[in-house]
Amino acid sequence: MLHQMNPDFLDAKPESSGKTCLESRIVRPRISRRGDGNDYIMNPHWNECSAYEEAYKKSLEYPGEFWGEVGSCIDWSKPWDKVLDNSNEPFTKWFVGGELNACYNAVDRHVHAGYGEKTALIHDSPQTSLIRKVTYNELLEKTSVLAGALADLGVRKGDRVIIYMPLIPETIIAILATARLGAIHSVVFGGFAANELASRIDHAEPKVIIAASCGLEPSKVVKYTTMLNGAMDMIIVPKPKCIVFQRRNVWEAPLLESQLDWDDLLKRSKPHSCVMVEANDPLYILYTSGTTGHPKGIIRPIGGHLATLCWTMKTVYGMNKSSVWWVASDMGWVVGHSYICYGPLVYGATSVMYEGKPDRTPDASQYFRIIEQHSVNALFCVPTALRVIKRADPEILLGKKYSLKSLKTIFVAGEFCDYETKAWAEKAFKVPILNNWWQSETGHPITALCLEYGHYTSLPKFSTGLPVPGYDIHILREDGSKAPQHELGRIAIKLPLPPGCMLTLYRAPERFKQVYFSTFPGYYDTMDAGYIDEFGYVYVTARDDDIINVAGHRISTAALEDIILAHTDVVDAAVVGVPDHTKGEVPLCLYVRREDAMSNEEEINQELVARVRNMMGPIASFRTAAAITALPKTRSGKIIRKSIATLARSKQVKIPSTIEDPTVFREIKEVLQKLGYAKLAPDPQ
Secondary structure, three states, rough: OEEEOOOOOOHOOOOOOOOOOOOOOOOOEEEEOOOOOOOOEEOOOOOOOOHHHHHHHHHHHOOOHHHHHHOOOOOOOOOEEEEEEEEOOOOOOOEEEEEOOOOHHHHHHHHHHOOOOOOOEEEEEEOOOOOOOEEHHHHHHHHHHHHHHHHOOOOOOOOEEEEOOOHHHHHHHHHHHHHHOOOOOEEOOOOHHHHHHHHHHHHHHHOEEEEEEEEEEOOOEEEHHHHHHHHHHHOOOOOOOEEEEEEOEEEEEOOOOOEEEEHHHHHOOOOOOOOOOOOOOEEEEEEOOOOOOOOOEEEEEEEHHHHHHHHHHHHHOOOOOOOOEEEOOOOOOHHHHHHHHHHHHHHEEEEEEOOOOOOOOOOOOOHHHHHHHOOOOOOEEEEHHHHHHHHHHHOOOOOOOOOOOOEEEEEOOOOOOHHHHHHHHHHHHOEEEEEOOOOOOOOOOOEEEOHHOOOOOOOOOOOOOEEEOOOOEEOOOOOEEOOOOOOOOOEEEOOOOHHHHHOOOOOOOOHHHHHOOOOOOEEEEEEEEEEOOOOOEEEEOOOOEOOOEEEOOOOOHHHHHHHHHHOOOOEEEEEEEEEEOOOEEEEEEEEOOOOOOOHHHHHHHHHHHHHHHHHHHHHOOOEEEOOOOOOOOEEEOOOOOHHHHHHHHOOOOOOOEOOOOOHHHHHHHHHHHOOOOOOOOOOOO
16 A cells, blocks of 8 residues: 555645735845855745745755655655755765655556546647547556566566657556566657667666657658667667567558567556655666767656656646646657656646647647647747747748637747747747756756746746756856856756756766766756846856757767768868757858868768768758868867857857967858858957
């Protein structure tokens, strides 16, 4: 019998003796400094809207009490012994000693509470002309049987299962079935090519791979099993067993003798019960950008992650248990893990899975259609999706025929949202567009507007919001000192991080400490730059130079350069992100040709584009390359990529004193201008 801990916790309104903030469009807190130097965000109208400030302050001053209350929103088979153990930072543990199961919390408990016939998932696939609704009852039946099949194949608690599937309900079924056994899932985005998949197989060493026969793009079928078979030929670890879900209404793959058909397997398998695990056991491995050569697999703890996600559905996003929640993302990214699968299901809401594009399946009215047809209450997407719709249907001629009366809010994250797009989208969808900022490493928002704590309807221009309770955010200078208001610096979070953040890196605890905690001891280094204004709002303005943000997908420049440098006619290369109207940012490559190159520049450019597409996949959006004589390098040989990216944006480039040959910028500027960039760029100096 599971320990029931107040299932109505999240539906309770926070108590307040003052007035609400109904008349305030933007709530502007001020900074109040205590004598011990700790900063807490306070609202100047404390008696009118104190719920957020009280919660935030409590989360930092009394974290055990605060998160203990949050932990009660999920079910535990064994209560925890201790809420917080930060005796071995940065390896913070939450809900120590507590035991639970992720699948039970996402599925079983809702069925046991009498909500089995409630719709858990809505799968909308315009390319197949199919809309499918999956109830919590069906989810329980299929996850438990698939868990039995996995157990028959030898999967046990702590084993790894790689999932290589598109955005279909069976992907979530595979995720939950793995979690049901206490095993660890690792979802690989279906757009990744064979070598990217192989690198993850070699690193995770899964006992089983679950794949689909194919995925869908607007103009083609992507044959997953072809890439899977290619990856299996590349790996150096023992070959895992493979289960293939055949999308027979799209494309049925010829199976190898060693591959098992999903449907056949389930017919001869029996349901399996939930295996309870400790709160700090791994739930999944999520590989972030930069996996080529050195995979970086984030480990997510089960207990803190489930509790925090469940809490954010109400507190941050303002949803209730009858809400229809739609995240326009993929299961291969952190947003899919957190807010297509675990967040809404653990909370008990309905999650929409849209297998299509904003503008091409078949037209730019699809977002409007889905909102009306499925009575969507909130949409979470990247700003690129809104830019795409705006470009295709600027006057909303296609979208205006649909009713949006169910929609309350649109949330955006993953990349910079320009003001023009935000203003257009608010007019088009007739709801507030609210930014929030977080990372794969955190698993849930770092900054946002916590809708449950007040009646917010907007944010200051370009702000990503206020710190979510649990995040003690500081802006630090390079020397580690704290920057004053409005000064740009590195965004860092004072330890301990709240529940649900990454536990460590898979098989790399020392790298975990080095990458995230060595620059500013006692802080988590977000590797993002920004500032905080006088009212406490956070502004994220820059990212790590080695990551390109393509429509919300973080692509490693190093991974792209590895592919490009493998070309026999290329001796040196630099990939940077350059502005793109639709995707926000796309990669551009400048390379140095071999003196005795067999191919001309045009031929090499075409070959590089084809090579990246074949080896990384179309998600990289790599289309532009150009040959130059030399790259800007320091005397130690480091390529100064940031200067190229800055020049492409027509901004002033200050040539560092360590540059080996300052004259290379003349040619680079000319080449960028021929490609349509740096048109107004001043000469580097």
